[in-house]
Amino acid sequence: MCSLSKPLRQKIDRTKTINKPAKKPSLPPLNNICDIDTLRTLIKKNKVRIVDVRKKEDYLKGHIKTAVSLPLAELLANDDPESIIAILNKLGISENIPVVIYDDTFGALASRVAWSFKFVGHENVALLEVTYDTWRKLGLEIERKSNKYPKTSHPLKVDYSIFADAEYIEKAQNDKNKIIIDSRERLNFLTEHIPNSKNIPYTMLRSENSILRSPLELKRFIENRGIDSNNEIITYCGSVGTLSGLTFFALKTAGLSNVKLYPKSFKEWKSLGKPKTEFKDATYWDLSAE
Amino acid sequence: MAKSIEYDVLSSSKKKDQDTNEKWGLAEESEYFANKVKLYRQDKLNADEFRRFRLQNGAYGSRLNSEFSMIRIKVPGGDITPSQMEKIASLSESFSIGSAHVSTRQNIQLHWVQLEDVSEVFRGLAEVGLTSREACGNTIRNVMCSHFAGVCPNEPFDTTPHAKAIARFFLRNPICQNLPRKFKFNFSCCAEHGYVRIADVGLVPTIKDGIRGFRIYLGGGLGAASFIGHLLEEFTPESRLLSTSIATIRLYDRLGNRENLARNRMRYLVSEIGWEKFQELLLKERILVEATISIPTKTTFDGFLRSSSKAGDLAINQSTLNSRGKKLPVINSGSSNSPYDRWLNTNVVAQKQPGLYSAYITLGAGDITANQLRVLAECLREFSMEKKARTTPQQNFLIRYIKADQLPKIYNRLSGIGLGNPGANTIVSTVGCSGTTSCNLAITNSHRLAKEIQSKFLELNIDTDHDFVDSTIKISGCPNSCGQHEVATIGFYGGASRIGTSMVPIYTMLFAGSTGESGELGKAVMRVPSKKVIDVVMKIIEIYKKEKTNGEKLNEWIHKVSVGSGTNGVKNMEDMKKILSPIIELPPLTSAPEFYKDYGNDTNFVAKTARGECAA
Numbered sequence: 001m002c003s004l005s006k007p008l009r010q011k012i013d014r015t016k017t018i019n020k021p022a023k024k025p026s027l028p029p030l031n032n033i034c035d036i037d038t039l040r041t042l043i044k045k046n047k048v049r050i051v052d053v054r055k056k057e058d059y060l061k062g063h064i065k066t067a068v069s070l071p072l073a074e075l076l077a078n079d080d081p082e083s084i085i086a087i088l089n090k091l092g093i094s095e096n097i098p099v100v101i102y103d104d105t106f107g108a109l110a111s112r113v114a115w116s117f118k119f120v121g122h123e124n125v126a127l128l129e130v131t132y133d134t135w136r137k138l139g140l141e142i143e144r145k146s147n148k149y150p151k152t153s154h155p156l157k158v159d160y161s162i163f164a165d166a167e168y169i170e171k172a173q174n175d176k177n178k179i180i181i182d183s184r185e186r187l188n189f190l191t192e193h194i195p196n197s198k199n200i201p202y203t204m205l206r207s208e209n210s211i212l213r214s215p216l217e218l219k220r221f222i223e224n225r226g227i228d229s230n231n232e233i234i235t236y237c238g239s240v241g242t243l244s245g246l247t248f249f250a251l252k253t254a255g256l257s258n259v260k261l262y263p264k265s266f267k268e269w270k271s272l273g274k275p276k277t278e279f280k281d282a283t284y285w286d287l288s289a290e
Numbered sequence: 291m292a293k294s295i296e297y298d299v300l301s302s303s304k305k306k307d308q309d310t311n312e313k314w315g316l317a318e319e320s321e322y323f324a325n326k327v328k329l330y331r332q333d334k335l336n337a338d339e340f341r342r343f344r345l346q347n348g349a350y351g352s353r354l355n356s357e358f359s360m361i362r363i364k365v366p367g368g369d370i371t372p373s374q375m376e377k378i379a380s381l382s383e384s385f386s387i388g389s390a391h392v393s394t395r396q397n398i399q400l401h402w403v404q405l406e407d408v409s410e411v412f413r414g415l416a417e418v419g420l421t422s423r424e425a426c427g428n429t430i431r432n433v434m435c436s437h438f439a440g441v442c443p444n445e446p447f448d449t450t451p452h453a454k455a456i457a458r459f460f461l462r463n464p465i466c467q468n469l470p471r472k473f474k475f476n477f478s479c480c481a482e483h484g485y486v487r488i489a490d491v492g493l494v495p496t497i498k499d500g501i502r503g504f505r506i507y508l509g510g511g512l513g514a515a516s517f518i519g520h521l522l523e524e525f526t527p528e529s530r531l532l533s534t535s536i537a538t539i540r541l542y543d544r545l546g547n548r549e550n551l552a553r554n555r556m557r558y559l560v561s562e563i564g565w566e567k568f569q570e571l572l573l574k575e576r577i578l579v580e581a582t583i584s585i586p587t588k589t590t591f592d593g594f595l596r597s598s599s600k601a602g603d604l605a606i607n608q609s610t611l612n613s614r615g616k617k618l619p620v621i622n623s624g625s626s627n628s629p630y631d632r633w634l635n636t637n638v639v640a641q642k643q644p645g646l647y648s649a650y651i652t653l654g655a656g657d658i659t660a661n662q663l664r665v666l667a668e669c670l671r672e673f674s675m676e677k678k679a680r681t682t683p684q685q686n687f688l689i690r691y692i693k694a695d696q697l698p699k700i701y702n703r704l705s706g707i708g709l710g711n712p713g714a715n716t717i718v719s720t721v722g723c724s725g726t727t728s729c730n731l732a733i734t735n736s737h738r739l740a741k742e743i744q745s746k747f748l749e750l751n752i753d754t755d756h757d758f759v760d761s762t763i764k765i766s767g768c769p770n771s772c773g774q775h776e777v778a779t780i781g782f783y784g785g786a787s788r789i790g791t792s793m794v795p796i797y798t799m800l801f802a803g804s805t806g807e808s809g810e811l812g813k814a815v816m817r818v819p820s821k822k823v824i825d826v827v828m829k830i831i832e833i834y835k836k837e838k839t840n841g842e843k844l845n846e847w848i849h850k851v852s853v854g855s856g857t858n859g860v861k862n863m864e865d866m867k868k869i870l871s872p873i874i875e876l877p878p879l880t881s882a883p884e885f886y887k888d889y890g891n892d893t894n895f896v897a898k899t900a901r902g903e904c905a906a
């Protein structure tokens with residue numbers, strides 16, 4: 001709590017207004033998703049670190065102005081908190097700088113990286129609302145030169161409130177307030193899933209031109225599903241937490257506060273020999289047309 | 291915060307063309323459904339009440355898993371626009387399994403939708419005018435219309451407006467919200483095309499003394515027990531279409547069986563009280579209806595009829611039509627076997643409008659992916675002068691109003707995405723209901739079997755052989771006939787049988803069913819284990835090739851055998867059975883366990899079904 005006496009505080013406030021009248025208020029921290037206009041403003045002001053998570057060779061062919069390269073595989077190769085912090089430092093990301101992340105798929109790769117940054121304590125991070133492809137098609141600024149920024153030393157403050165492991169899931173399975181969400185496609189879910197989980201396929205989350213639907217729509221979806229802000233949600237997907245990373249951000253955007261990601265996901269769950277729910281009473285795979 | 295993005299740069303200008311979507315769906319019904327689901331989940335609505343509501347709105351419970359639904363999207367008259375296809379594509383990706391499925395009654399079905407998401411699908415459908423309202427339940431189902439209506443060289447007039455006016459008049463109409471059972475209207479374009487003898491009301495257009503009208507068939511239908519419809523009277527003028535329909539529905543609503551679930555379709559009523567009696571009651575009822583029907587009601591219907599006719603009017607000069615009375619011919623019967631020629635020979639038919647053609651998209655048991663739907667939508671905008679398509683009862687699409695010089699282009703586009711398969715008007719275009727892929731009542735995987743047979747036929751180039759034109763194979767996963775096996779040249783319906791100590795998936799095979807005004811029901815031949823069906827079909831083809839007399843097509847030969855007037859070695863069904871018997875012998879379970887399993891399943895076969903919601 002603030003220990004300044006009231007008159008003193010007023011004095012400081014007044015000083016602020018008097019001394020820096022021309023300066024606009026600083027931008028509010030990013031809120032999970034960043035629209036094109038905001039990013040372009042941030043670029044112009046040189047107040048953002050943009051992270052391109054596509055393959056290195058794609059980055060070299062062209063990327064959003066000022067972006068640095070962090071192929072998702074590089075992060076996944078070593079994703080313990082210390083390694084992630086080392087990456088932040090190498091990319092020149094300091095504690096308070098806004099970070100915007102994009103990919104060339106539909107936001108899932110970017111989500112996994114953004115979640116990792118949040119996990120080690122970098123709060124001010126968001127996904128770009130469009131993919132690189134859309135950005136380019138819209139004729140927005142791209143460049144080829146590789147960007148490098150001075151090394152930083154980001155503090156490590158692991159946020160376990162957004163993290164789940166197999167043990168945590170097991171405990172959540174029979175807790176009515178905790179909802180486990182499987183982000184894979186419907187047929188994969190029907191085939192096998194973590195017992196008591198519900199399926200919200202990642203394909204439900206995007207709109208035609210944006211990696212996520214509007215918050216209003218997402219909100220309605222989860223309301224239909226009987227999920228509200230009292231629930232804690234844990235998301236998982238097939239292997240490394242990309243699809244479920246996107247679900248993580250979708251649910252955040254929809255206004256849910258308590259969302260966790262199980263980054264090791266179903267792959268680890270199976271390798272640990274944990275129980276699965278399988279549905280073998282129908283031959284649904286034969287409905288697919290390809 | 292991200293906004294909903296609409297960038298002109300990202301969508302081609304063509305997409306901006308406004309489709310003329312007729313409005314069947316209502317956005318508020320989506321919200322209403324979402325609320326009912328919530329009440330049901332909170333135990334404030336009992337399961338039976340909810341079930342009835344859900345069905346009335348077009349959502350079935352999925353096979354042995356009530357968490358999920360199948361949504362049956364009505365396509366009145368089979369008429370569908372590009373923007374509707376694109377919407378279905380994106381809804382299938384978001385909420386279903388990334389593909390959609392054309393049914394034998396011209397609906398489009400989305401499978402395995404989470405019950406709580408159904409309302410979102412409804413919302414999307416309403417945005418493009420579509421609805422699934424009354425696609426299931428005890429009411430008037432999708433009104434079918436021949437996919438050739440409007441282009442058929444043999445039609446006296448286009449019946450599409452009539453089909454749509456009937457659909458429009460009865461949709462949400464209290465008169466039919468709680469019938470004893472479902473009720474089906476099928477319109478044809480001529481005596482040959484259309485499924486008029488197997489509907490509650492089947493209508494064949496005709497002109498008498500310059501007046502438009504119909505030959506109306508009543509009380510037909512397929513199911514565990516099937517009947518062929520009866521002709522009501524020689525001629526029913528267009529002006530009596532509404533009163534005859536209302537009278538039929540009122541009579542059925544009053545007299546139909548509400549007790550016995552297995553015998554409550556109108557065809558049972560007709561067979562119980564006898565056709566003459568039913569006919570008499572109906573004609574009396576019609577007089578009553580006509581004496582009491584209000585003028586506004588009639589005007590409303592006429593309004594529907596007029597507006598549907600107008601919606602169907604094209605920027606094509608209809609007065610240039612001069613090729614009356616021709617059969618729909620194939621473009622050429624050349625012997626070239628290039629993929630394009632194969633497609634041209636079996637998938638393209640000439641319209642009554644000179645110089646214009648219709649092209650079939652041959653699907654596998656009605657399955658089409660979201661991406662394929664999008665390409666199809668583009669093709670409609672680019673190549674079809676009416677910018678629409680029709681779904682067909684063979685589970686295909688028909689693109690109409692294509693100019694001759696556009697055919698190679700449209701073929702290239704379609705084949706590029708796997709939609710260029712030939713064989714649409716031959717035995718290659720097999721039909722299969724959902725079967726165990728999603729239906730609660732299914733015993734066998736009819737859906738997969740239909741696709742297996744189609745692949746086999748394509749591999750063997752069966753489509754290039756003129757002998758197989760007009761023959762059909764149709765497969766149902768149980769006796770309920772959604773696959774319409776009884777009107778196929780060779781039909782199959784699924785069951786289970788004990789062989790030795792194990793249960794085996796088995797099909798009953800039928801011969802010589804047909805559609806059209808003189809349609810007949812197939813006759814049962816024998817039972818065939820699921821994994822022997824393809825061998826049996828190949829054997830039948832082999833025998834036919836040996837036995838056929840000059841120019842006789844497969845369906846003609848099979849019909850001959852079915853009535854006992856075959857030749858040489860195969861005079862009748864008994865002879866047929868004798869020849870086929872050795873083929874259906876199963877090897878011992880221990881040496882060939884796969885013969886005892888069904889397609890798409892690696893576990894031992896068990897016939898599992900749940901309470902039916904009548905998936906027909």
Ligand code: SF4
Pocket residue numbers: 723724725726729730731732733736766767768769770771772773904905906
């Ligand atoms: S009820 Fe029988 S015929 Fe109808 S879809 Fe189901 S399996 Fe097929």
